Amino acid sequence: MTFLAPVTLTGRLVSLEPLAVHHADGLEEAVQDGAIDRLWYTSAPPPDRMADDIAGKLAQAARGAMLPFAIRRLADGRLIGVTTFCNPLPAVPATEIGYTWQAASAHRTGTNTEAKALMLAHAFDHWGCRRVAFRATWFNHQSRRAIERLGAVYEGRIRQDRVLRTGEVADTAQYSITDGDWPAVRRHLEALLAR
Template identity: 50%
Template sequence: MRFCEPITLNGRYARLEPLTLEHHDGLVAAVRDGELWRLWYTAIPTPDGMRTEIERRLTLWEQGSMLPFAVRRLDSGELCGMTTFMNVEQERRRVEIGSTWYAQSAQRTAINTECKSMLLAHAFDTLGCIAVEFRTSWMNQASRAAIARLGAKQDGILRNHQLLGDGVYRDTVVFSIIDQEWPAVRQHLRFKLDSREA
C-alpha cells in the first residue's frame, strides 16, 4: 500500500476521514471552538485561512509527502480537528504524525488517544513503518505532555529549528516510537481507551 493512499480509519470515539474541501465549513466551526489560532507557539489556521490550509495539505498529498485527515467525533457527528501523516519517507518506512489540532471541546477527551492509536496502527501494522515521529514546539507544554502520554520517547531538541513569521525562533522537541516498541505502546493505548469505557 502506498503511504499516501487515502483511507478512512474508524474508532469508537472518532473517525479519520481523508481531507477534502467539503470539510471546510465543519473545520471552520471546529477551529472557532476555543479560538485556537490565537496560540502563538503553534500554527493553527484561522477561520478565514481554512480553505488555504486545506488546499496546502491537499497539494502536499498530491506531491506524496502528506496524508491529511479531518477528525470527526462520533458522539455528535461534528468535525473537531485535523491531523496528518507528514514528512512521508516511504523508501525509509518512516512518517511523522503532525499538523494536528483539535477543537477545545475535544481536548482532554479520548479522541486524541484514539486518533493517535489508529494512525500508529495503520503506520506499523499496515504500512510496515520502522519509526513514527512526533514534533512540537518546546513552548507547547500541552502537546509535549500528550505525546509523552502516548508512550513516545523524546529523541532530542532541535534548537533554533524554525524562524516563525513573527521573528521568534522555535525550538522543536522530537519524539518517536519505533517498531519494536509498538506492541507495548499499542497495549498501553488500548488500556487507556478501555479504562474510559469502564
C-alpha cells in the same frame, strides 16, 4: 498497500477522513472552539484562512508529502480538528504524525488518543513502518505532554529549526515510537482508551 494512500480510519470515538475542501466550514467552526488558532505555537489556522490551509495540505498530498485527515467525533458527527501523516521516508519506511489540532471541547476526552492509536496502527501494521516521529514546538507544553502520554520517547530539542506563523523562530521537541516499541505502546493505548 501504497504508502500515504488515502484511507478512512474509524474507531469508537472518531473517524479520520481524508481531508477535503468540503470540510472547511466544519473546521472553521472547530478552530473557534477555544480559539485554538490564537495559540501562537500551534499550527491551527484562523477561520478565515482555513480554506487556504486545506488547499496547502491537499497540494502537499498531491506531491506525496502528506496524508491529511479531518477528525470527526462520532458521538455528534461534528468535525473537531485535523491531523496528518507528514515527512514520509518510504525507503525506511518511516513517517511523522503532525500538524494536529483539536477543538478545545475535545481535549482530554480520548479523541486525540484514539486518533493517534488509529494512525500508529496503520503506520506500523499496514505500511510496515520502522519509526513514527512526532514533533512539537518547544513551548507547546500541552502537545508535548500528549505526545509523552502516548508512550513516545523524547529524542531531544532541535534548536531554531522552525519558523512559526508569527514569523518567530522556535525550537522543536522531537519524539518517536519504533516498531520495537509498538506492541507495548499499543497495549498502553488500549488501556488508556478502556478507561
